[in-house]
Amino acid sequence: MGDIEKLKITIDRDECIGDSLCCNEAPETFEMDDEDKAVVLETSTDDRDTILEAARSCPVDAITIEDKSTGEKLCPED
Numbered sequence: 001m002g003d004i005e006k007l008k009i010t011i012d013r014d015e016c017i018g019d020s021l022c023c024n025e026a027p028e029t030f031e032m033d034d035e036d037k038a039v040v041l042e043t044s045t046d047d048r049d050t051i052l053e054a055a056r057s058c059p060v061d062a063i064t065i066e067d068k069s070t071g072e073k074l075c076p077e078d
């Protein structure tokens with residue numbers, strides 16, 4: 001069982017430059033759609049750290065992640 005249901009993940013499609021870095025880091029959590037923009041796979045079984053590391057690898061900070069239970073913003077880091 002992964003941690004994705006504990007996280008609120010948002011991808012800014014206008015910011016995404018389609019370089020697939022997040023998909024390479026966590027292919028169970030992110031994939032590219034037919035417009036070359038990253039999308040979230042709600043079926044992910046990745047753990048929290050894997051998801052966060054992948055999101056933090058985004059060069060344009062297009063991925064925002066919040067902890068659903070606390071509302072804490074986990075990515076991007078300030």
Ligand code: SF4
Pocket residue numbers: 011015016017018019020021022023037038057058059060061062063
């Ligand atoms: S790492 Fe960022 S820019 Fe690259 S595909 Fe993922 S969301 Fe888009």
